[in-house]
Amino acid sequence: MNKRTILKRFAVALGFAISASAIFAQDSGPLIDLLVRKGIVTDQEAEELRVDLLKDFTANSSAGKLNLSSSLSEFKLSGDLRMRYEANSQTPELATGGAPVSNETSRQRLRFRFNGDFLLQKGWSAGFALETTQASDSGNQTFTGGADDYGIFLTRAYIGWQPNLNWSFAIGKQKNPFLTTDLRWDSDINPQGLFQGYKMMLGVKDTLEFRAMQHFMFENNEQLIGPAGRDAWMFEQQAVYTRWFAPENLSNVIFAVGYNAYSQSTMTGLLNSAAFAGSTRAQNYGTLAGEVNLAKINGEGTSLKFYWDGSYNFTGDTRAYRVYNLNRAAFDAGEAAWLVGVGYGYGTGKVQGDYSARLDYREVGVSAIDPNTNDSDWGFGKTNQKGLKLALAYNVNDFTNFNVTYFDTKIIDEKMTFALGNLNRSHELLVDLVLKF
Amino acid sequence: MKFFPFLFAALTLVSTVSAQRLVIKGSDTLGAKLVPTMAEEYKVKNPGVSFEIAAEGSTTGISAMIDGTAQIGMSSRRAKTTEVSAAQAKGVTMKPIIVCYDGMAVCLNANNPVKGLTRRQVEQIFTGDITDWSAVGGKAGKISIYTRNTSSGTYSDWKDLAMKKRDYAGSSQKMAGNEQIAAEVAKNANGIGYLGLAYINAEGIKIVPIDGVTANKETILSKKYPYARPTFFYTNGEPTGEAAKFIDFALGAEGQKIVEKVGFITLK
Numbered sequence: 289m290n291k292r293t294i295l296k297r298f299a300v301a302l303g304f305a306i307s308a309s310a311i312f313a314q315d316s317g318p319l320i321d322l323l324v325r326k327g328i329v330t331d332q333e334a335e336e337l338r339v340d341l342l343k344d345f346t347a348n349s350s351a352g353k354l355n356l357s358s359s360l361s362e363f364k365l366s367g368d369l370r371m372r373y374e375a376n377s378q379t380p381e382l383a384t385g386g387a388p389v390s391n392e393t394s395r396q397r398l399r400f401r402f403n404g405d406f407l408l409q410k411g412w413s414a415g416f417a418l419e420t421t422q423a424s425d426s427g428n429q430t431f432t433g434g435a436d437d438y439g440i441f442l443t444r445a446y447i448g449w450q451p452n453l454n455w456s457f458a459i460g461k462q463k464n465p466f467l468t469t470d471l472r473w474d475s476d477i478n479p480q481g482l483f484q485g486y487k488m489m490l491g492v493k494d495t496l497e498f499r500a501m502q503h504f505m506f507e508n509n510e511q512l513i514g515p516a517g518r519d520a521w522m523f524e525q526q527a528v529y530t531r532w533f534a535p536e537n538l539s540n541v542i543f544a545v546g547y548n549a550y551s552q553s554t555m556t557g558l559l560n561s562a563a564f565a566g567s568t569r570a571q572n573y574g575t576l577a578g579e580v581n582l583a584k585i586n587g588e589g590t591s592l593k594f595y596w597d598g599s600y601n602f603t604g605d606t607r608a609y610r611v612y613n614l615n616r617a618a619f620d621a622g623e624a625a626w627l628v629g630v631g632y633g634y635g636t637g638k639v640q641g642d643y644s645a646r647l648d649y650r651e652v653g654v655s656a657i658d659p660n661t662n663d664s665d666w667g668f669g670k671t672n673q674k675g676l677k678l679a680l681a682y683n684v685n686d687f688t689n690f691n692v693t694y695f696d697t698k699i700i701d702e703k704m705t706f707a708l709g710n711l712n713r714s715h716e717l718l719v720d721l722v723l724k725f
Numbered sequence: 726m727k728f729f730p731f732l733f734a735a736l737t738l739v740s741t742v743s744a745q746r747l748v749i750k751g752s753d754t755l756g757a758k759l760v761p762t763m764a765e766e767y768k769v770k771n772p773g774v775s776f777e778i779a780a781e782g783s784t785t786g787i788s789a790m791i792d793g794t795a796q797i798g799m800s801s802r803r804a805k806t807t808e809v810s811a812a813q814a815k816g817v818t819m820k821p822i823i824v825c826y827d828g829m830a831v832c833l834n835a836n837n838p839v840k841g842l843t844r845r846q847v848e849q850i851f852t853g854d855i856t857d858w859s860a861v862g863g864k865a866g867k868i869s870i871y872t873r874n875t876s877s878g879t880y881s882d883w884k885d886l887a888m889k890k891r892d893y894a895g896s897s898q899k900m901a902g903n904e905q906i907a908a909e910v911a912k913n914a915n916g917i918g919y920l921g922l923a924y925i926n927a928e929g930i931k932i933v934p935i936d937g938v939t940a941n942k943e944t945i946l947s948k949k950y951p952y953a954r955p956t957f958f959y960t961n962g963e964p965t966g967e968a969a970k971f972i973d974f975a976l977g978a979e980g981q982k983i984v985e986k987v988g989f990i991t992l993k
Binding site: 324331332336342347359409410 | 891
């Protein structure tokens with residue numbers, strides 16, 4: 289065995305000892321430099337050793353075959369695959385007041401998501417996500433006949449820039465940046481547009497953030513006259529105050545107040561559940577969300593959460609009676625929506641044995657929220673409903689979750705047959721197995 | 726049938742000439758002056774040998790060696806993982822041979838009162854974390870950074886050696902070569918740049934020590950000076966034939982004398 293082979297084995301062994309990973313060849317650089325400085329190997333032997341280690345690295349690891357940009361400081365690939373059993377029942381309201389007929393459905397569905405997130409230098413970032421199904425409020429692909437194949441769609445593609453600790457910007461189709469619940473925003477929806485954020489540290493324990501987004505909602509042909517020829521934009525602003533407190537500053541209270549409005553346009557052909565096709569007029573929502581998180585409530589790792597969300601359409605009267613054309617004498621304008629919930633958990637949902645339970649109650653007036661963004665997994669995205677939602681989650685192991693979700697809703701304003709608010713009763717059971725990678 | 730002896734003689738001549746033709750491609754740091762000077766000296770002693778030297782960058786040199794279009798690839802940097810991988814895929818055994826060392830010195834305008842910098846300060850200046858000379862003990866004034874252009878191996882080597890692989894400051898100005906950097910820093914009282922040791926005696930500039938260590942042969946060979954790099958010949962396995970003879974010449978006393986003359990640091 290010659291000297292270089294001995295040295296190589298020595299460096300490899302040390303590399304393993306130091307990093308215990310497949311990238312030991314690259315990590316061995318400082319080690320080789322040290323051997324040179326100590327006079328154990330010459331520069332020439334060190335260079336030959338480097339090439340030998342690189343050969344091992346490229347031959348024996350997939351990472352060695354990657355050629356990533358030098359401006360990249362982190363490249364993260366992640367995703368999840370969810371298998372779902374779903375059973376639900378929808379009972380439409382009948383104008384005559386006759387006995388409603390329940391529509392029962394059960395189906396097996398899958399959702400696949402694949403994400404790439406890139407951190408670049410000087411505060412820049414970028415990312416993408418691929419997902420099953422085209423509707424923005426659901427990634428679920430129902431198993432259909434004949435062993436069909438399914439499509440994959442681009443659900444996120446964004447460029448971000450954080451020039452300093454205070455400012456942040458993102459443009460493109462991105463994760464929802466607002467503090468909210470599924471009362472107003474379906475977590476599946478990735479809004480598209482321009483986000484601006486400004487964060488202030490108010491002492492050690494308080495932060496105040498201002499978030500604003502111009503969300504592109506619908507492309508219209510500008511050659512048409514009036515709202516049908518204007519693109520639809522949603523504008524949302526939010527101020528978020530966070531206060532951390534004992535024990536160990538793990539607990540916090542968060543208040544978020546905001547405002548959400550549209551440019552006056554026409555939207556047609558949206559793919560979401562219970563989407564409203566028509567005028568964006570008279571949607572001026574004041575919002576109020578927040579949560580209280582209490583850590584170590586029942587020993588190490590446990591936590592208790594109280595959360596709430598609310599929306600009030602300042603122009604709900606116009607929305608209900610002029611845009612939705614409801615009968616003023618028969619139906620309430622339904623300007624308000626609210627949600628209160630409580631949750632208890634152990635761990636963060638990332639380690640085997642972690643669990644959580646959440647229960648909330650909500651009421652959603654017919655004109656109180658934007659039906660294009662609310663959660664399709666509560667009352668099938670419809671408004672004019674009140675009811676409960678229960679969500680249970682358990683970590684089978686560090687990367688697999690078993691989840692059960694159930695909701696039950698009832699109509700608020702009876703005899704409404706307008707499509708957005710015509711569910712007399714609905715309930716749904718979702719049983720999920722989610723593997724994250 | 727006189728044709729056949731002529732043909733045989735001609736083929737023999739062609740093959741002899743071909744065997745004595747050395748194709749060397751790669752780094753412009755090595756290929757601009759050092760290797761052509763070595764080649765001229767070598768030809769004096771070996772009249773039958775001809776050279777084809779193309780200084781088009783280290784990347785070109787390593788690729789040419791892997792592709793077999795050059796017997797020797799010149800490089801002012803180490804081979805990248807992807808290049809080692811590409812060589813392996815083609816059955817090429819990449820062998821690095823250190824030819825000499827190239828130190829990079831930090832130069833300031835001769836009138837700049839700053840007498841020295843730390844490695845951390847150099848990193849902060851070239852990345853744009855520090856933008857004013859007053860932050861490093863100088864007179865207030867916005868720092869003007871001069872670097873090599875992005876196609877230069879030195880440009881990326883400086884990032885590795887001095888900037889922890891971070892990006893250059895957005896305001897940095899890219900220059901074609903060492904002379905241009907020296908000239909700009911000499912003109913600009915707030916200028917800073919880096920130079921190969923062959924260029925440190927230019928007028929109007931001064932070289933500052935880094936962490937108290939000045940760039941010279943002794944500090945580079947003893948690894949005390951932080952901004953130095955080996956330069957390489959890359960061959961496919963152990964060099965053979967004329968390539969081996971030329972490399973022996975380059976690493977020997979005569980070749981190393983040329984190294985010193987051209988302004989690089991010798992192996993010993």
